[in-house]
Amino acid sequence: MKLKIGKWLDNSGPENDVVLSTRIRFARNLKNIPFEIKASQADQISVLEMVGYALEDLDLLKTGKLLNSQDLTLLYTQYLLERHLVSPDFAGSKLRHALYVDDDETLSMMVNEEDHIRYQVIASGLDFAGSLNRIVEFDDKLESELDFAYSADLGFLTACPTNVGTGMRASVLIHLPGLVLTKEIEKVLRGVIQIGLAVRGLYGEGTETKGNFFQVSNQQSLGRSETEIIEILDKAVRQVIQYERKAREYLGQNVKLEIEDKVYRAEAILKSARIITSEETMNFLGILRLGVIMAMIAEVDLKTINELMIITKPANLQIFYNQEMEPNERDEKRASLIRNRLLNREKPNG
Amino acid sequence: MKLKIGKWLDNSGPENDVVLSTRIRFARNLKNIPFEIKASQADQISVLEMVGYALEDLDLLKTGKLLNSQDLTLLYTQYLLERHLVSPDFAGSKLRHALYVDDDETLSMMVNEEDHIRYQVIASGLDFAGSLNRIVEFDDKLESELDFAYSADLGFLTACPTNVGTGMRASVLIHLPGLVLTKEIEKVLRGVIQIGLAVRGLYGEGTETKGNFFQVSNQQSLGRSETEIIEILDKAVRQVIQYERKAREYLGQNVKLEIEDKVYRAEAILKSARIITSEETMNFLGILRLGVIMAMIAEVDLKTINELMIITKPANLQIFYNQEMEPNERDEKRASLIRNRLLNREKPNG
Numbered sequence A, B: 001m002k003l004k005i006g007k008w009l010d011n012s013g014p015e016n017d018v019v020l021s022t023r024i025r026f027a028r029n030l031k032n033i034p035f036e037i038k039a040s041q042a043d044q045i046s047v048l049e050m051v052g053y054a055l056e057d058l059d060l061l062k063t064g065k066l067l068n069s070q071d072l073t074l075l076y077t078q079y080l081l082e083r084h085l086v087s088p089d090f091a092g093s094k095l096r097h098a099l100y101v102d103d104d105e106t107l108s109m110m111v112n113e114e115d116h117i118r119y120q121v122i123a124s125g126l127d128f129a130g131s132l133n134r135i136v137e138f139d140d141k142l143e144s145e146l147d148f149a150y151s152a153d154l155g156f157l158t159a160c161p162t163n164v165g166t167g168m169r170a171s172v173l174i175h176l177p178g179l180v181l182t183k184e185i186e187k188v189l190r191g192v193i194q195i196g197l198a199v200r201g202l203y204g205e206g207t208e209t210k211g212n213f214f215q216v217s218n219q220q221s222l223g224r225s226e227t228e229i230i231e232i233l234d235k236a237v238r239q240v241i242q243y244e245r246k247a248r249e250y251l252g253q254n255v256k257l258e259i260e261d262k263v264y265r266a267e268a269i270l271k272s273a274r275i276i277t278s279e280e281t282m283n284f285l286g287i288l289r290l291g292v293i294m295a296m297i298a299e300v301d302l303k304t305i306n307e308l309m310i311i312t313k314p315a316n317l318q319i320f321y322n323q324e325m326e327p328n329e330r331d332e333k334r335a336s337l338i339r340n341r342l343l344n345r346e347k348p349n350g
Helices: A041-057 A074-082 A088-092 A128-143 A177-181 A185-194 A226-254 A256-272 A278-293 A302-311 A314-320 A327-342 B041-057 B074-082 B088-092 B128-143 B177-181 B185-194 B226-254 B256-272 B278-293 B302-311 B314-320 B327-342
Strands: A019-028 A064-067 A098-102 A107-111 A117-124 A168-175 A197-200 A213-218 B019-028 B064-067 B098-102 B107-111 B117-124 B168-175 B197-200 B213-218
Touching: A019 A128, A019 A226, A041 A098, A041 A107, A074 A088, A074 A314, A107 A128, A117 A128, A128 A168, A128 A226, A168 A226, A168 A278, A177 A185, A177 A226, A177 A278, A185 A197, A185 A226, A197 A226, A213 A226, A226 A256, A256 A278, A256 A327, A256 B256, A278 A302, A278 A327, A302 A314, A302 A327, A314 A327, B019 B128, B019 B226, B041 B064, B041 B098, B041 B107, B074 B088, B074 B314, B107 B128, B117 B128, B128 B168, B128 B226, B168 B226, B168 B278, B177 B185, B177 B226, B177 B278, B185 B197, B185 B226, B197 B226, B213 B226, B226 B256, B256 B278, B256 B327, B278 B302, B278 B327, B302 B314, B302 B327, B314 B327
Parallel strands: none
Antiparallel strands: A019 A117, A019 A168, A064 A098, A098 A107, A107 A117, A168 A213, A197 A213, B019 B117, B019 B168, B064 B098, B098 B107, B107 B117, B168 B213, B197 B213
């Protein structure tokens, strides 16, 4: 099986030396149907049906697919989670839920997660303006089909008060190896948190930071417009980008050999290991990414690294090889997949 | 500067898949001169002179050289220690001492160490018989020139009671990665210790075991002949060799992939690192050695690995590059030297 990766991983976006991707999601609930916490199974089915009809009416099933509970096996849901298309909550949920995802995996919508619907757009690099335009356009389309719970005072109503108002969460996935290696990371992230933003691991709240990848997002969704919230976030992210670039410059000028050592070792291990865990993979790919950007490595491109970050994850790996595997088998296949990709050998499967 | 390595490192000896080298040393003291602990400086000079004359008379200065205190700088003594030509005691001593070493570094003699003289022969692989013949021959020559302190009851008299009798210590340098990886090492070494043998690190008493190299030697020097002592040792070592080979066979049959992973990672790091410590080097070379023997790696030969084990040591490295270096400079030059050797690039210096 050949796996396509999301278009947002093609490394085409702005500031992609530091920012992998930009994501905006809106949380919405349908008027006259109880929030999920009180929703009966019949209510959940109503939501699924109403959303299904809306997607059909809007012709969106031609450019994407709606995955329902029977598509969403444990393994496949994990696969979607690893691809940033569903949330950990969605993956662990017992609700009757569904996922809409468009063909290039840059627009998706969870149905019956914490809110009735949550949709996101995800773009390569730092692109809040483009992402906001796209999600607002999608939002307008949906609003032509569905009635959302809305209060003139508060804005959109959501299951959790932290989402009330715009129902928006905007975030970037940002790679900060320079700040980690210069040990400035804590100071910089403290600054980010102080202006009211949140910093998290790769897969959101409560997940670990691996390979020096971080997620920076807004906390506030109430009392300001989408544009205002995004302006604050965009400004902060641009500042962090400058700090990261300066840190890399410092490293290149002052401890180049140490960085080369890390980079060449990471590359060598990725090209040689016969067994490798997911965690090691992320850490070495993170260092390799830095090495490519710092022009220490020429023959690997960032798109390949982005792709490997996703397809080496446990569920993606199993779906790629089209077989269920125990952790030790996965560590073996993962090593083989990475080796083949980095050594530009023929792709093992398709 | 081009560094020759001792002939005993050429990997030509028997059982060299497990045993790196065999060493026998005799401790002797000159009659009518106090032991070192009571020797005046004049006594020490007498010893040096008598030994010097003996070497000249025996024509041994044509096939070797006598290094005196002014040759034996701190750095050069460390270099000799790393090459197993002097003991840690000799290196740390304040006595007026000297070292005789023959051209291929397989026969050497410390003058004014713990005893007046201690000489050793060192051979590739497991070769107690050949080594004993050679040292006895040398001993006979010396005895034709020098009077040794000897008691009809006890045998040769030495500064420390543990050496009285034969004055002999025989040992092998043995590589036991198989037993370490199968976790049988402690059991096997306990058995070795129980029959009265000693197990030590690479550089003798109190030194650490690195890269899974061990030194096995006799403890007893009194009450048995040299041949009897060596028979016990030889038998025990041959037993350990069998255990080690079985362990390697087991690894090759049952966890081949795990071993390949370790081997290929070690090779990759040695060929890629830009900075590497002495300790890491020994550990990775030890694994690489196993990989060569288990036929996982074809393009590296054991002689190169043996050579790297020695010339990457701190003092050897500095003498190889003909410059004093701080630890961080050494880590850099070491990485570069290893890379060049393993990639078969032209040797950086000479």
